[in-house]
Amino acid sequence: MLVTLFGVAVVVFVVIRVAPGDPIAMMLPPGASDADIARLRALYGLDKTLVQQFFIWLAGVLHGDFGTSISLRQDVLGLVFNRLPATLELATVALLMAIAIGVTAAILGARSRGTAVEAGIDIASGATLSIPDFLWGLVLILLFGVLIPVFDISGRVSPQLDLPFVTQFYLVESILRLRFDLIWDLLKHMLMPAVALALPLAAIIAQLLKQSLKEVLDLDYVVLARVKGFSETQVILREALKNAALPTLTLVGVQFTFLIGGTVIVERLFSYEGLGNMAIDAVINRDLPLIQGIVLVFALLFVLVNLAVDMMYALLNPRLRHG
Amino acid sequence: MDEARTSRRGLSPRLWLAGGWLILALAAATFAPLIAPQDPLAQDLMLERLPPFWLDGAESGYWLGTDSLGRDLLSRLIFGGRIAFIVAFAAATSACLIGSALGLIAGYFGGWADRFISRIVDIWMAFPPVLFAILLVAVLGTGLSSVIIAIAVIDWTRFCRVIRAEAMSQARMDYVESARIAGYGRIGIMLREVLPNVLPSVVALLSLEMGIAVIVEAILSFVNLSISTDDPTWGSIIAEGRLSIHQAWWVLVFPLITLILTVLSFSQFGEGLKARFDPVLR
Secondary structure, rough: HHHHHHHHHHHHHHHHHOOHHHHHHHOOOOOOHHHHHHHHHHHHHOOOOHHHHHHHHHHHHHHOOEEEOOEEEEEEEHHHHHHHHHHHHHHHHHHHHHHHHHHHHHHHHOOOOHHHHHHHHHHHHHHHHHHHHHHHHHHHHHHHHHHHOOOOOOOOOOOOOOOOOOOOHHHHHHHHHHHHHHHHHHHHHHHHHHHHHHHHHHHHHHHHHHHHHHHHHOOOOHHHHHHOOOOOOHHHHHHHHHHHHHHHHHHHHHHHHHHHHHHHHHHHHHHOHHHHHHHHHHHHHHOHHHHHHHHHHEEOOOOOHHHHHHHHHHHHHHHHHOO | OOOHOOOOOOOHHHHHHHHHHHHHHHHHHHHHHHOOOOOOOOOHHHOOOOOOOOOOOOOOOOOOOOOOOOEEEHHHHHHHHHHHHHHHHHHHHHHHHHHHHHHHHHHHHHHHHHHHHHHHHHHHHHOOOHHHHHHHHHOOOOOOOHHHHHHHHHHHHHHHHHHHHHHHHHHHHHHHHHHHHOOOOOHHHHHHHHHHHHHHHHHHHHHHHHHHHHHHHHHHHOOOOOOOOOOOOOOHHHHHHHHHHOOOOHHHHHHHHHHHHHHHHHHHHHHHHHHOOOOOOO
């Protein structure tokens, strides 16, 4: 895990240092003196060797100092923490939607296996899966932003609203404060990017969980439950689901990291003020410290998600629990 | 695999549909100068935001309408297909060659080679792919070759992971053991026995990857980081359409439909081919 993070840090560092563009040149007005350029290079540590720069940066990171953004002239960690909650809220809402849609479709499909309903779910999930979040986002913008303009297609919250928030977790805070007007406004902005992110994952969950459910439904203990007089839906909900969920869980973990990665372009598409949107600006402005900080935070998120999945798997799997 | 069953005999409908659209789009892109009704770069502010042909105010010769600079949308889509297919073939093939080779080595030989390659894959998987692509193109400089390199550098892991797993399970099979007893060398077995057996997966992934490459190119041109801004690409048309969405919805709708059909076709074509050529399913 730490090796992975270290590897990511090295790769990003090397990739952006070989970039031909000079960030300092972009900051200064034309006609700046050589002395000014040299002073600024020294200020950002760009006059040292690559290896020196890397270890200075790494030592800083380990002390919680990610450096100073070149384009925004603010502390990178502060900028990242300012934007991260927006991305986390979006990704979490998307994940919950994906699970809700996916599990419902899987149960429906397993319940009516062998019928046209199952075939329909197969076709729908296959097609949904093949279309990436970027295209879903555009489809949603057209459908619900232009054709039937019910949702907002840009931003995180309506700018005219008076925001009482003390943290950046707007949605969590408005739920805690029971401010339903704000919850509604936030969800209106979040719904479409979240659905765009959720659909491909929902399709994967539907396919995989349905398959495992169908396998579990032929096992003796399920047959016994059926003989006892439980209805098919009860059998699935009470007996089959728990055991069928395990293989899906592992995959959902990996796919959730893809979903988090997808926020980058989806946030851009919907002008949602999250980490991904800031990352693209950072790349366009050649803001090296900011790019490094953001990529590392994304990598940390990915690693943490995988860790959480491993732990949940161990917790839920009876063989590992008692072993 | 219900789908495999239906496609065992002859070509399944989805293989026909998917292949048909891809051939149509590829032919249109290849013969773009002959087919395109207008010059895709010609601007004419007298003709700005013309609607598609079935709406009032349409001009003949501009079938799908024009964008905010008066450029013909259909011609831009046809020419944009050239970039899309070049990127699809070049980037996906490169990613496939790198990833399959490393996956085959890791899966078949195991040991330190496997540990080393798997570690790199782990590191690669911890990058958000879109951000990685944007970063690479920003570093390499915009241009067709940068886009192709960026996609290949990022997406080889897709091939590597799948081929590694398949090669691993193949390496444990009896036929590999028999080949070893028959006196074949390790590399000979890998190339002559294991490779043909993982090939159906490679082909399916390759087709899927072509669709992904088309999307990544579109995303890169959407954030204005693909090839030069003059040449039309599907992504740059989409970016233009996103901006003028309330004035001219068709500038977004048509490239979007084109992209969705192409991506769906690539993935369905790959799945269909896999079902058809898989030695076990056949």
